[in-house]
Amino acid sequence: MNEILWYASRATGVASITLLTAVVVLGMLTASRRPPRGVRSAVVIGLHRSLALGASLFLLVHIATAIAETYVNIDLVSALVPFTSGYETAWVGLGTLAFDIVLALVATSLLRHRLPERAWRTVHWAAYAFWPMALIHGLALGTSSEPLLRGTTIACAVVGAAALVWRVGATDPDRERRSAVLAQEWS
Amino acid sequence: MSPRPAAPAVVVDRVACTGHGVCAGILEGAVTLDEWGYPIVHAGVEPDPSHVATAVTLCPARALLARRSS
Ligand code: SF4
Numbered sequence: 001m002n003e004i005l006w007y008a009s010r011a012t013g014v015a016s017i018t019l020l021t022a023v024v025v026l027g028m029l030t031a032s033r034r035p036p037r038g039v040r041s042a043v044v045i046g047l048h049r050s051l052a053l054g055a056s057l058f059l060l061v062h063i064a065t066a067i068a069e070t071y072v073n074i075d076l077v078s079a080l081v082p083f084t085s086g087y088e089t090a091w092v093g094l095g096t097l098a099f100d101i102v103l104a105l106v107a108t109s110l111l112r113h114r115l116p117e118r119a120w121r122t123v124h125w126a127a128y129a130f131w132p133m134a135l136i137h138g139l140a141l142g143t144s145s146e147p148l149l150r151g152t153t154i155a156c157a158v159v160g161a162a163a164l165v166w167r168v169g170a171t172d173p174d175r176e177r178r179s180a181v182l183a184q185e186w187s
Numbered sequence: 188m189s190p191r192p193a194a195p196a197v198v199v200d201r202v203a204c205t206g207h208g209v210c211a212g213i214l215e216g217a218v219t220l221d222e223w224g225y226p227i228v229h230a231g232v233e234p235d236p237s238h239v240a241t242a243v244t245l246c247p248a249r250a251l252l253a254r255r256s257s
Contacts, residue, residue, distance in 0.1 A: 030247050035207055037224050042212025045245050117249060 005069035012062035014149050017138050019055035020102075021156040023048055024131045028167040033175075049109075056106055059099060088141060095137035101130035131160060195230040196239055196254055203250035210251050213242040 026048040029036060036044050063079050066072075074092060078085035082100065083093030108115060108123045138153045196217055197210065206224040217234040218226045243251050 030207065035205075035247075037206070038208040038220060039212035041207045041247075042209045042245065045207070045209050045247055046241075049245065112249070113244075 002069050002071065005065045006071055009062055009065035009069060010146075010149065012058050012065065013138060014152050016055055016058040016062050017134055017153055017156050019051055019058060020131065020134060021160050023052045023055055024127060024160055025163040026051070027127065028163045032167045032170045033172040034170040052106065052109070056102060059102060063099065091137055091140040094133050095141075098130040098133040098137060101126045101133075105130070135160075194254055195228040196232075196234050197228055197242065198252045198254060199226050199228060200248075200250040200252065203248045205248040205250070207247050209245050209247065210242045213238055213245065218242075 026044050030041065030045055030048065035041060066074050067076060067079055072087040074085050074087055078092065079096060080100070082097040083089055085092040085096070104123050105127060108120050112120050135153060135157050139150070139157075197214065199210070204225060206220075206226075208220050208224055208226070210226050211218045211220045214234045216229070217232040218228050221227055239253050243253050
């Protein structure tokens with residue numbers, strides 16, 4: 001039983017990071033200066049939302065199984081309060097911190113219609129902090145002996161980083177046109 | 188007097204709208220996009236109320252508002 005829980009925890013951990021990376025990438029696409037438009041944008045944003053909720057479920061299973069299995073000592077408190085676990089305090093704590101941020105992201109997004117836009121936006125920026133934390137947590141723990149699991153995490157990092165570069169670097173075609181017009185010689 | 192035209196099902200906050208076009212993707216027919224990608228709401232087309240709710244939640248700029256059904 002314990003063994004099943006241990007494997008379930010690792011598997012859902014890798015599934016979570018994969019889904020969360022997809023969520024982050026879809027979010028960055030929407031927030032970029034060259035967002036998908038029209039019907040495609042509806043698909044992207046719809047996926048962003050539903051995958052985020054789905055990933056949270058995987059994350060819950062990942063955490064619940066990590067608490068339940070008894071190979072390593074992780075309890076309910078250290079699943080919520082960062083850096084209190086006796087096992088790999090730093091790396092488990094980083095995962096806990098990431099989970100707390102995910103909780104805040106989900107809560108503010110579900111309550112978005114009742115929050116000032118500023119508050120929601122400020123919290124949503126924290127996504128850029130939680131995602132690398134989750135990645136490091138995944139790379140530092142558990143997956144070290146499994147090339148497939150570790151490879152998946154690394155692939156997530158590569159894909160996410162590429163999307164981040166694009167998010168920062170993509171330019172608005174309208175703005176390009178405006179600066180081109182500005183640079184013209186006036187006759 | 189001619190009857191008043193039906194009020195549109197959704198209103199767009201023109202200042203907040205960033206032209207993502209999510210509304211047009213979900214409320215096909217009731218909302219179309221102009222040549223710049225900004226929404227045109229067609230009064231008289233009644234979209235599915237559940238679609239209206241989805242579109243309002245998914246609008247990234249929070250610029251889409253559902254008309255209160257009286
Ligand atoms: S979904 Fe929102 S931001 Fe996008 S075009 Fe419609 S109203 Fe504007």
